[in-house]
Amino acid sequence: MSDFRSRSKPPRIGASRVGAPTAALEAALGGTSADPIRRAMWLDALDRRLVPLLPPTLAPHARLANVDGSRLVFLVDSPIWHARLRLSADVLLDAARSIGLDVSDIVVRTSTRPLRPEVDAGRARTTPPSPVARAALKAALASLQSGEDGDERK
Template sequence: MSSRGPVSIGRFLEPVGKTGFARLADRSRRLMRLGRAIEALLPLEFSGRVRVGNLSSKQLILFVESPEWSARLRFHLGDLKRRLAREHGLEVAQVGVRVLPPERPQPRRGRPRLGDEAARALEGTATSIGDEKLAAALRRLARHARPKTP
């Protein structure tokens, strides 16, 4: 790590000698352009539902969000291949359609809430134990479940 401070990641992505990062950035840009071209060639109902996964050795892989969209897209693949060749000069021998796994829900942010039943259990435990320090700590914890009154 340099003591000069942060370094822009753009420095590593510059195509000087086509480093691994530069090749990766170039490929990413090409796939993004291809994705925009494919979206323009497909009917509007597919807008935002189809993503380019890969393009290699004349095989195009597309990702969709559900099996339903996969079935719908398959009906348009012949026309898509013809239009890619005619309008973009891209000869694709095969198009694979894959369904993306569902996105996991984002974890809740913020403090977890203590329920009333848990607070009552903590208070009951605090009254039944002999250790006053532990009992006081349990009572403080139980207070977090109760809304503060003015």
């Protein structure tokens, strides 16, 4: 990420680079219709550079959404993180300037949707059973086992 300026176009992704994109991505990045895709990839790369600089408790709750003129626009997933991100504004602005962005302010928006899509959304999420649930399950299994013992005597 060399000299990035706000409102500048993200760098073009060339097919001759090591680890070149697949044919489908090359087709998607061809022509002027690819500008939104390039911008999204550029913003994602910036997000990956800036968010790790946040405190570890805040980082999972914040995401870079846009570079709008001289402003970095971040999304957070609740109002409490909004206030905490504002406290980290100086660190983010300094980091953004160090990679060539001409920014002077941070805007924080609160989102009602998850900031990052779940990687394994197809799998059901389970939580471990509580001690009460475990005890109830053991009691139910014990009653079934004692019931089976009674069936064997018949």
